[in-house]
Every structure is written in structure tokens, then in C-alpha cells.
Amino acid sequence: MKLPLLLVFLWTLTTFSLQTDSPGQCVCEFRNSEQMFPHDKLRTAENEASDCNSRVSPWKTTELQGLMLGLDRRLVQLQEDVSVLEKEDDGDLYGVLSLNVIHNEMTEIRLLLDKLNTTTEEQHKQTAATTHRMEQVRAEMEQLETFDTQQVVKRQEANQRLRRDLDKCRNGLHAGPPPTEPPNGSCPYGEFLNISEPRVYTAGEYPGSYKYGAWGRDPKPEPGKESWHWLVLMTSSNRYSNYVRQYHSLSSLIVGQSVPGNVLISSSNPTTNTIQGPNVVLYGGSLYYNCYNQHAVCRFNLTSKTVTNVDLPQGTRYNSKGTSATWMSATRTPTWTWPQTSRASGWSTPPPRTLVIWFVKVEEGEPPKLNQTWHTSVFKQGVTNTFMACGVLYATRYVSKTRGDLLLV
Known part of the structure; x- marks a missing residue:
């Protein structure tokens, strides 16, 4: 009964083993019929794909x-x-x-x-x-x-397809309305795609005389003044002004041909209700600016030559950091202002100077008044300037002498 078993064992040894001369030892030789996987080619393919992804962005x-x-x-x-x-x-x-x-x-x-x-x-x-x-x-x-003889990759791809199909079925059973996000802004132009270099380089009408000021165009102009531009220069101590200069067109502003000329707020500079700081804006035929030595926004009507103002809340800073503590902007909707404020909760002393946005409501024949308020976490001294476009507040940040960043607040 033991003889057949012994013969089978001896036959197995002679087929798969090589008997050595040393008694009690043997060496088994294993021959792999599969090809070695070329890992170097796989790494090369991965590097090529990664390089292509970096080139196409x-x-x-x-x-x-x-x-x-x-x-x-x-x-x-x-x-x-x-x-x-x-x-x-x-x-x-x-x-x-x-x-x-x-x-x-x-x-x-x-x-x-x-x-x-x-x-x-x-x-x-x-x-x-x-x-x-x-x-x-x-x-x-x-x-x-072709090296995947066990078809492991194909099975993984099939499993991934099954999982995707299963997820689609599950989502289809409990499908709801897709989530909607409110658009950034109130006009159909969308967000900024690119900011070009300055279009015109010019020394201005008074080369080297005034370092600071502002210029622009009324977004809600009076009839017949759609192409008019305005200019406000800090003519006293680089921080005060008492007039606004008007131009018939952008070309006349560039070449320095002012028609009809200056519109005086006051004969003295500075004095009550004159301009303090370069952050001014023209809207609806009226100039909005930080009133001289007041935490208030002044509105100067260029036609009637009258000044009305609206007080900003206590704690608003208006005369720090080169009198640029209050920023203003105007779009096709009424005026916005965002001074820095020292009033904030959850901070230790001294409190931070964060940006607070106020919506200044402007109605025909009525003095301006604050309507809505938005508190932000933007640190005032961390940005260099701000502007409003289509109801969206943008801030600029200094990076280097030749580069700056644009932030969406």
C-alpha cells in the first residue's frame, strides 16, 4: 500500500528538483514564463502626462x-x-x-x-x-x-464604471433641484478676467506739481455730459482740495484742456466742507468726499454749488494714514463708502482697523443717508486701495514695486 505513494514522490523530485552531490540538500530552479514589468517605462509615461498637464492650463x-x-x-x-x-x-x-x-x-x-x-x-x-x-x-x-495577464486593471476599470452607474442611479432616485449660488455682482459682465497695463502714460496738466488726487467719469451723468471727465488734485499739503476740475472728454483730460474749468467748493483751503483725502467720486452731478476734519461724507452739487453731508457712526477713522482712511466708489447704483473702523468684537486692545461698507442712499432732492451696513474681516492696513464694480468690492494688495494682487472681498 505504501509503494505507489513512494513512486509518485520520487517522480516529483526528478521533475522539479535537481539533486546535488551533497546528501540531504537540493536546489530548486524556478523558471517564470511571464515578462518582467517595465517600471521605468511607466515612470516615463507618468512624467510625460504630468508635463502635458502643466503645459495645458x-x-x-x-x-x-x-x-x-x-x-x-x-x-x-x-x-x-x-x-x-x-x-x-x-x-x-x-x-x-x-x-x-x-x-x-x-x-x-x-x-x-x-x-x-x-x-x-x-x-x-x-x-x-x-x-x-x-x-x-x-x-x-x-x-x-499587455503585461496585465491577470486583467487586474480591466477589472478595476469595470468596477469603477459600476460604481459610477450605481451613484447615478442613487442620485436619480433622490434627485433634487441643483444648488444655486448667487452671482457675484449686480450686472451681467461677470468677474474680472484680466487687468491690462496702463493705456495712457502722461505727466498730466501740472507735471510734478501735485502728487495725489483722483479722476474719473460720472456713472450717472447729467444729459449732455456723458463723455465728461473730472479731476480733483490735492493742492494743499498733498491732502486737501477745494475744487473739482471738469473736462469735455478723456482726450481733453489727457492733453490738459479743461473746459468749462474749475468748480469751487470754497475760496479757502482747507476749511469746513472742503475735500480731505484723495478718495472722491462723482455721481449724478454731485461730488462725494470725506469732509474736512469730520467723520462724515460730503456731497457737493456742481450745479447749485451747495453742500450736504451725512455723518458716519462714531469710531470711524477719517484722518489717519495720509487721510486715506475713507474710500468711496460709485457704480450705476448710488454711492458706497467703506472707511476703516476701530469698532469690532472678539478682539483685544487695541482693536483692529477693519473695513465696514456702508451703502449711501441717494434720492433726488433729498440729503444722502446711510442705508445698509456690511462688516468685513479685511484688515484696512493690509490693502492699498479698493473700488466697487457691479456691487462687488475689490481690494488691491501690495506685493512688490512691480506687482500687486487684486482681491475679491
């Missing part, structure tokens, strides 16, 4: 969109400037200066077109090169799949 598309948007805006502005020149050309110095401005604008448009063409050509070349490299990576991955 969303910001490159955003850069191209920003260039297109900038070109569109420049062409519209050029058309407006040419139209203004045709209407206001006096055949003298003003016409020559306006032509020079238009020539500079056309030069900038040509440079922008060159940059746009270069960027488009580079992206086309990069797209072709990336497509070729991805095809190579795909072929390499298909070759690597």
Missing part, C-alpha cells in the same frame, strides 16, 4: 480671452476719441495733441495685435506638440497593459 485660455477683451475695448475707445476729435478739432494745438493721443492709441492696438498673434501661434504649436506627445503616451500605456 486654464489660465492660458484666460490670457487669450483677456487679450481679446482688451483689444475690443481699445477699438471702441479709439472710435470714441476719433469722434470727439472730429467734433472739437480747433485746427490748432488741441487738434495736434488729440491726434498725438490717437496715434499712441493706434500704436498700442498694433502692439496688442502683435502680442495676440504671437500668443495664438504659440498656443497652436503647443497644442500640436502636446497632442503628439499624448498619442505617444497612449500607445505606451496600451503596450504596458
Whole structure:
């Protein structure tokens, strides 16, 4: 009964073992019929895919969109400037200066077109090169799949598809309305895509005379003044002013041809109800600014030459850090102001100087008044300036002499 078992055992040894000369020892030789997995090729394919992902990024598309948007805006502005020149050309110095401005604008448009063409050509070349490299990576991955003799990868892919299908079925059974997020802002233009370099470089009407001030255009102009621009210069101690200067167009502002000229708030500077600080704004034919030595917003009507004001809450700072503690902005809706305040909860002494946004309600024939208040956690001294666009507050932050950041508050 034991003989067949012994014969089978001896046969097994002779088939899979190699008997050595040393008694009691044997060496088994194992031959693997499978090929060795090429890990180096897999790492190369991973590096290629990672490099392709870094080359193709969303910001490159955003850069191209920003260039297109900038070109569109420049062409519209050029058309407006040419139209203004045709209407206001006096055949003298003003016409020559306006032509020079238009020539500079056309030069900038040509440079922008060159940059746009270069960027488009580079992206086309990069797209072709990336497509070729991805095809190579795909072929390499298909070759690597041949080493998966146990079909582990295929089973994992099948399991992932089943999980996705199962999740879709579960979500379909308990489907609800998709979550909605309120849009940022109150106008259809969306968020900022790109900020270009300055469009015009000029020394201004008074080169080297005044370091600080503000300029702009009324977002709700009076009839016939749609193209008018305004300028306020800090003419006393680099922080006070008592007049607003008006211009018929942007071109006249650039070349320094002020018509109809200055509108005086007071003959003295500074004095009660004059301008303190460069943060001013024109809205609806009235200038809004920080009243001299008051925590209040003054409204100066350029037509009636009258001043009305609205007091800001106690604790509002108005004369610190170069009298730039109160910022104001105006959009197509009424005026906003966001001074720094020392009133906040949950902080130790001294309290932080955070931004508080107030909505100044403006009605025809009525004095301005505060309507709504928003408290923010933005540290006032951490930002360099702010502005409001489409109901969204943006803040700028210093990074270096040649770079700054734009923050959405």
C-alpha cells in the first residue's frame, strides 16, 4: 500500500528538483514564463502626462480671452476719441495733441495685435506638440497593459464604471433641484478676467506739481455730459482740495484742456466742507468726499454749488494714514463708502482697523443717508486701495514695486 505513494514522490523530485552531490540538500530552479514589468517605462509615461498637464492650463485660455477683451475695448475707445476729435478739432494745438493721443492709441492696438498673434501661434504649436506627445503616451500605456495577464486593471476599470452607474442611479432616485449660488455682482459682465497695463502714460496738466488726487467719469451723468471727465488734485499739503476740475472728454483730460474749468467748493483751503483725502467720486452731478476734519461724507452739487453731508457712526477713522482712511466708489447704483473702523468684537486692545461698507442712499432732492451696513474681516492696513464694480468690492494688495494682487472681498 505504501509503494505507489513512494513512486509518485520520487517522480516529483526528478521533475522539479535537481539533486546535488551533497546528501540531504537540493536546489530548486524556478523558471517564470511571464515578462518582467517595465517600471521605468511607466515612470516615463507618468512624467510625460504630468508635463502635458502643466503645459495645458486654464489660465492660458484666460490670457487669450483677456487679450481679446482688451483689444475690443481699445477699438471702441479709439472710435470714441476719433469722434470727439472730429467734433472739437480747433485746427490748432488741441487738434495736434488729440491726434498725438490717437496715434499712441493706434500704436498700442498694433502692439496688442502683435502680442495676440504671437500668443495664438504659440498656443497652436503647443497644442500640436502636446497632442503628439499624448498619442505617444497612449500607445505606451496600451503596450504596458499587455503585461496585465491577470486583467487586474480591466477589472478595476469595470468596477469603477459600476460604481459610477450605481451613484447615478442613487442620485436619480433622490434627485433634487441643483444648488444655486448667487452671482457675484449686480450686472451681467461677470468677474474680472484680466487687468491690462496702463493705456495712457502722461505727466498730466501740472507735471510734478501735485502728487495725489483722483479722476474719473460720472456713472450717472447729467444729459449732455456723458463723455465728461473730472479731476480733483490735492493742492494743499498733498491732502486737501477745494475744487473739482471738469473736462469735455478723456482726450481733453489727457492733453490738459479743461473746459468749462474749475468748480469751487470754497475760496479757502482747507476749511469746513472742503475735500480731505484723495478718495472722491462723482455721481449724478454731485461730488462725494470725506469732509474736512469730520467723520462724515460730503456731497457737493456742481450745479447749485451747495453742500450736504451725512455723518458716519462714531469710531470711524477719517484722518489717519495720509487721510486715506475713507474710500468711496460709485457704480450705476448710488454711492458706497467703506472707511476703516476701530469698532469690532472678539478682539483685544487695541482693536483692529477693519473695513465696514456702508451703502449711501441717494434720492433726488433729498440729503444722502446711510442705508445698509456690511462688516468685513479685511484688515484696512493690509490693502492699498479698493473700488466697487457691479456691487462687488475689490481690494488691491501690495506685493512688490512691480506687482500687486487684486482681491475679491
